[in-house]
Amino acid sequence: MASTETQGILVVGGGMTGITAALEAAEAGYDTYIVEKNPYLGGRVAQLHHYFPKLCPPLCGLEINFRRVRQNPRVRFFTMAEVENISGEEGNFDVTIRLNPRYVNEKCTACGKCAEACNIEIENPFNYGMNQMKAAYLPHDMAYPPRYVLDASLVESDEAQKVKEACPYDAIDLEMAPKTMNLKVGAIVYATGWKPYDASKLEAYGFEQYPDVITNVMMERMASFSGPTQGKILRPSNNEAPKHVAFVQCAGSRDENHLPYCSGVCCLASMKQATYVRDQYPDAKITIFFIDIRATDRLENFYLNVKKDENIEFFKGKVAQINPDEAGEGLILKVEDTTKESLHEIPADLVVLATGMQPNTLDNPVPAQVAYDDYGFISTLDVTPGIYGAGCSRVPTNVSECVQDGTAAALKAIQSIARR
Amino acid sequence: MSVRVDPSLMKELEEFGLKDANKCFHCGNCTAICPLSTPENPFPRKLMKYAQMGLRDKILSSPEPWLCYYCGDCSDNCPRGADPGEAMMVMRRYLTSLYDWTGFSRKFYTSEKFEIIAITIVGLLVGLAMWLFHGENPDMAHARLNTVWPAGAIEIADLIMAAVLTFFLLTNTWRCFSFTMGDLKAKVPLGLYVTQAKEFVVHFLTQRKFGECTDRMQWFVHLSIMTGYVTMMFLVIVLLAGGLEIIGLAWEPIAFQRDVIYPLWHPVRLLGYYATAALLYGTTYALIGRIKKTKAPYKNSHSTDWMFLILLQLTVLTGIFIHFARLLNWPMTTYVLNVVHLMIAVPMLVLEVPFAKWAHMMYRPVVLYATSVKEKYLEQQR
Amino acid sequence: MEKKTAVYICSGCGIGDVLDIDQLSKVATDENSVPICQNHSNLCSEEGVALIKKDIADEGVNTLVIAACSPRVMYDVFNYENCIVDRVNLREQVAWCQKPGEEDTQMMAEDYLRMGLAKVRGMTLPEPFKPEQEYSKDILVVGGGLTGLTSALEAAKAGYKVVLVEKEMELGGFQRKVKQIAAAPYKDLQDNTIDELVRAVNEHDKITVYTGATVERTEGGPGIFDVSIKQNGSSSEHHIGAIVMAAGWQPYDPTKLDAAFGFGASPNVITNSMFEEHFSDAKITRPSDGNDVKNVAFLQCAGQRDPKHLPYCSSTCCITALKQAIRIKTQDPDVNAYIIYKDLRTPGQAEDLYRKAQEVGVTFIRCQSPEVKTNGSLTVEAEDELLGETVLIDNLDLVVLATGMVPVTSIGEDVYAKAQMEESKGEKDKDELAVPPDVIRRSNILNLDYRQGPELPALHDDFPDSHFICFPYESRRTGVYAAGCVRRPMGIGNCKEDGAGAAMKAIQCVELTSQGAAVHPRAGDLSYPEFAMQRCTQCKRCTVECPFGAINEDxxxxxxxxxxxxxxxxxxxxxxxxxxxxxxxYSVPIIGDMLKAIEVPEEDEEKPRILVFACENDAYPALDMAGLNRMQYNAWVRVIPLRCLGSMNLVWIADAMSKGIDGVLLLACQHGDDYQCHFIRGSELSNIRLSKVSETLDRLALESERVRFENISIIDYNKLPALLDEFAKSLEEIGANPFKGW
Known part of the structure; x- marks a missing residue:
């Protein structure tokens, strides 16, 4: 372990897996760098309302992790940053990182004066575009680092100067341009996570065509107080309470025409979301359409508990089509009850598609030699020693296993340094 | 009541062309996406299960394979690539072989070798017969077919063939009807059979159900082939026989393929053109589709599918050539082409109509008819 | 260290618009005679920080009260080495949530400054704990199966010495008996490579292997564990830093299964693990006579997902059945293989293996309660849900039951239950706090010399799993990390990751511990509890209540x-x-002084005071976020963040009440089965303690409604204003605290 003090570990992706990998290594005494594309750390987890099976808020664990990051000088992070190039070899990588302009510097105190002055509104990506927000924004209530971001559309507008002047702390820098920086690291953990499968590809489900067809990730935002509806689950078409919510499992998953694999979390996620609906609307009826319920290990217990709820029906059958009803108000789901060989047309007024996970490496591959499996997940570690895929870059899975994987990846990364 | 699982059926069905049915994991997407599947008769998943479990009896009495027109929606949207549409096609082949009491059908479907040999033998026999039995003074100056093969003789051969084929087709159809009706066959009052008879006619002529499929193109192509073929059969069986001259019902002016050339607007000539055009269009579309595998129904082609389309198209093409040879007054060419034409057309007729693919022309409307009778009856019982 | 205190007040971010900063400064300068009190309009700016640093350098300031934003932000900016720093949250919890320019708002800020000053007065800089023994960084791995081997090798590769203890004579665990494995990428079966792993472990010079050995006794704690290992009747001693517990699993006893599974009634009914053992090197044949098999059925969930047996799902059995069925079909494609399942569970890319099994012709039947008939031909009768009829599969040569995994921690008597039994014989003390019981069985894995029991406490179904989704390695025993199937049923891919992950945690533990620092969740904290033993009354509460079993007893x-x-x-x-x-x-007097620093106005001023104890990880950030969203809430509240509500001492409530504070609100994390408390029992214990508070209140002749306990999670900030207002209103109805002005 001769040169461990001088060589760092690069963690690409500041979601749960990446934060974990960086922190576990840092707390063992290694310098780590997190590179995160978003303006905040936390990734998809920050967008979740509750975790299954405990129904606890993910922000609680993030708070602990952010505190660990704050207190540990060995962890450094770059937000709005992307890895552009990786060269070199295990123990001695040269990495080029592109830093995209935030237009806000570290003098920002998150006082919010810029947002007050700003009149331009943009789609809120944190809420999957379900609402609008100011173009000068704090990405979310627990955004870490707690620092505002200026959207490029604002910077280019006439308002830019006014917003800049509204900042009492000289924190806005309209001239900020993308820049690159170089890092020397001994090992790289790639944990760029996942994106939800594009539901508009599921033609028979009418996503984007019928406003009351939403996806599971959108449901998380809807249930969250910081979401587009302040936590009220409402039908997007008319902002009314839903009376019958349908959860369509395997929306594109386990499907050769879309994602042939199982994302492993959607069954539990839908059951969890069913509890959101039940909490808000005790009389609402819920139907979960499934092929197999995949509640492994003690998650089975959660399944059992949800099953006990009389208002939640588990319906064995894959929904084939979603059409508007005759009145044009609700939706009709065409599905076979495969346990009864019977064909049904089931009405629902809010449909949640359980879309699966796709690795972000599909869009932004590792700029180095790495092997991927048929679905774009990083598959083996031995192509370029010293680069380790972790979390949902490797396997579509739940948070707990991502953290497990991130922890394991941290050790692998340490070995790459210790071996030198 | 419990049923015995019989894994040998899957292997048997493989001989009828089944490939991917074991990939089915019973999500039910196919049944729910099928525009023809109804709450009373949901399919195709049910049949996939019957196949996997080896439930022969259930398959035998299932009307569903005939309710499917193979638009391919189920296969296109199958998450598992289990190709339920093709499985239904396989079921139709399998049922055709079960309906056929002679056992010929099964051999025809399950052995490519047998299929080719059978067609070749029948074709050669036709050729041999035409070579052996021809008129005494063939007109070598003008293309006059009747001088080589006198109309009367052809008519006799034609009628014998029609009678034999009808016998086999009708006996098989009766078995099809019986299996489909099951125990209800005797229970349903005769009156209901009569009043529902229109269903048979409607389905036979319009293939209305097919029109309900998402891919209307398939319906159009299928209807083209069907109407083209039926027109041709009408021309051949009814009019070729000179309006049944043999029983004294001849009406020369509309007899088909006599050595007269009708004027362009003559109904017989128009019908002939329609049949030719419809068949040529339909078979070409289907053949190109199968070569390019453009859509689900064309992706998996059984040898009998190819054989059927090739024979049909060759029949049409040789027919066209004869027509032009006659118009151009090339006697020898006309006569040779006629032999070739019949060497193709007859085996297709003899083998396909009662025993193979063409039989579905009968089975499908019969099953639809039987199903509607059954439904009506059960409705009345309630 | 002689303290030189300075107060820095920031007027930025709206603080100056809401408060009278000069007035506020007087709390420091006049009331508390703080020698240095500076104001700045942007304290976190370079200029502001320079101001502070200058005072530290030039004036010898070493105790700072920064009255600015929340301690959750600008942490690095206001962090000064060797200085005591307290942050007074004037921004999120005063300026952003209170009405500007009002007297009550000003009073709130002043109280917070007083509390901050009281706090730094009591605080000293922590010094890292130094034990008498040397710290060890060696890692003990208990269990030489796939997980343990991986863990040992990965830790050794990172440069740490490892001691590996395996109770069997050979390394490799269950995997040693397995011929082929199913693992990523799941396109087909793969050869088992456990032998290579065993060889690598045996050959690694940093790993000491004990086979046929057990851990006889584990004393001490992280960094200073003394472990004695018994092998061949003799003992070896090792000084150990941290422990990976990968003791593994056992198959559920098939003789306990319902008769419907037919186990024992025919030699041809075996379990999935017997399948691996019987056919590890051999052809798959009929157990009764060794003839070829023609028909094989796999029955999933044999005694699993069944409350009478194992209520959980063992996660791996579906994949194992697919693997075994594919193996049979590969051996002879004409064999009919059936898998009878409840739900087929192949998450992730493992779905490919399901597909593969379908391609090779395995038949699947979905059935919730199949029945094996052993009279005559071996038959399985299953109500096929996807057919709606019962199907018979007869002439079976082999039936394989998917029995589940039972963690080794489930073997042995329940130590707590035993203690309960003994206690109930003796006198019952009704006033004892009802500490919820832990399940710890005497399973002879670690034999910890801990007062609370010899092994890791179990969570569910005897698995010592972590309860925390974000922190899957959090065991209840510091420095001991469970990994692999003893923790949670998992497949081989997960076992390997888990082994590596647990090794990482163990390495981290030895590194932090050797610096005298705490591990998760207060990683890096150098403070530790010190006991003034001369005043101890041997009441045992600390030893019983410590959620981590940290305190033994003489x-x-x-x-x-x-x-x-x-x-x-x-x-x-x-x-x-x-x-x-x-x-x-952090101590009882420090917090006591803080709450005593609150100025309680006379009753006739009609300005009640509410003391809020807030969990610093959840309720406190929630209050911050309420401020961030500019939610207005009650001006009577005074918030004191606690490390955990479990650290709340009842004397604080008595102090608050005697001081004249009208009500006390405890904002704690959820407890119960789905507890969110990161110290496991803290929230629950504070609630239990509170149930005893009525006694204190009675003594003071006060209403018990004055003290309230609420579960607040970090995302409940939208509920906080209403909650605080409602509590204030209920106090108004009760009337003022009669102790005001005493």
């Missing part, structure tokens, strides 16, 4: 704290009725 029931086991939550401090337990920077 024969006379004196607590024997083991600081390296401690997570620094302060539960012991909250538990101690004599208040003998303190941290250098």
């Amino acid at each position: 024969d006379k029931a004196n607590p024997l704290p083991q600081p390296t086991r401690c997570r620094r939550c302060g539960v012991c401090m909250g538990a101690c009725p004599e208040r003998i337990i303190s941290f250098k920077n």
